[in-house]
Amino acid sequence: MSRSRAEKYRSRRRVDSEVGRFWVLGLLFSLLVLAVEFFIEIPSNAPWLQDMEMALFSASFTLLAFYLLGLTFIFSRQEETGKVSHQVIIYVWLGAILFHLFLLISNISNQHVYKAGIILFLGPLFLTIYHFITYLSALREAQRESQLAAAVSNERVAYQLILEATKVHSEIKRLGEFYPEVEQMLKANDFYGKMERYILEMQQHLHAERFERKEMEMLEGHYYYLENLLTLVKQHPGIVESRLFTHREEQGK
Missing domain, CATH: 1.20.1270 (Substrate Binding Domain Of Dnak; Chain:A; Domain 2)
Structure with a gap:
């Protein structure tokens, strides 16, 4: 059975909203990456580099834990989890955690490596934010359609x-x-x-x-x-x- 015109319009509007949200967050992330790479100077022998990496490692681990708890809550309610694959986000967080752990146990003095660590923290963070914004938007749309029905x-x-x-x-x-x-x-x-x-x-x-x-x-x-x-x-x-x-x-x- 073909979908009604109203359903097609709502579906197209939902897709346009998700695409627009993705491009806005992607543009913001790109600007942050450029700012970190070209406008932030990290001294190679700064004594606080290990503290920064420890903070990024702890924050990544904590955010991954909260993300998994959020997914558990979502799956327990059997709601739509958004259009982003949560496995990809989990793997990206794990990759960032391993990278920060590598920097903690090594003694690399290259500022670009530490900048990469910051970017690897911001990447999964933006994906996580996008995922939950998409989920909340889908949940709100589902509630609106349920109320209309x-x-x-x-x-x-x-x-x-x-x-x-x-x-x-x-x-x-x-x-x-x-x-x-x-x-x-x-x-x-x-x-x-x-x-x-x-x-x-x-x-x-x-x-x-x-x-x-x-x-x-x-x-x-x-x-x-x-x-x-x-x-x-x-x-x-x-x-x-x-x-x-x-x-x-x-x-x-």
């Missing part, structure tokens, strides 16, 4: 309840006109006024734009009241006796 379903059920209640009301009115004692019974027990008020309240919701849970419960309650009232009317002695008489006449023929 629920609203459409509520609207369909509400209109069906109003239609059925109108039919029940018409049947009660018809029986009341055909059997005057039924109408007298309804008015004597204050059923008639309540019935008219309920059907009026239900029909007023034909102009409603949205049906919340409160409105749905009200419509269902009014409909069940009218349905029970119709059952009570059909059990009226006058109607029962009339049906028995009609049945006997048909058997006599």
Whole structure:
């Protein structure tokens, strides 16, 4: 079955949003790489190089742990995890951790190697940020579509309840006109006024734009009241006796 035009539009808009987000983060990452490479000078024999690498190693390990915890939470909820392959991000983080560990145990005095360590930290960091932004965007879109589907379903059920209640009301009115004692019974027990008020309240919701849970419960309650009232009317002695008489006449023929 072909998708509707609205679904195609939402899918195209979602793809455009993801592509735009990817290019923005990619451009920002490229600018940071260029800034680190050409505008930051790292002294080869600076005493804080090992401390910097230790900080990058610890940060990479911690962020990888948080990323795995986030994936565990996502998978436990069985939600969409975004368009980025999480295995790739995990491997990149592991590569960055191994690179920082290599710099910690070695004694390399080349500033470009340490710049590469900074870039290897920023790379998986940006991928992680992009992944979770994509996931949150997909989750928000799924919630929006779910709410829209629920609203459409509520609207369909509400209109069906109003239609059925109108039919029940018409049947009660018809029986009341055909059997005057039924109408007298309804008015004597204050059923008639309540019935008219309920059907009026239900029909007023034909102009409603949205049906919340409160409105749905009200419509269902009014409909069940009218349905029970119709059952009570059909059990009226006058109607029962009339049906028995009609049945006997048909058997006599």
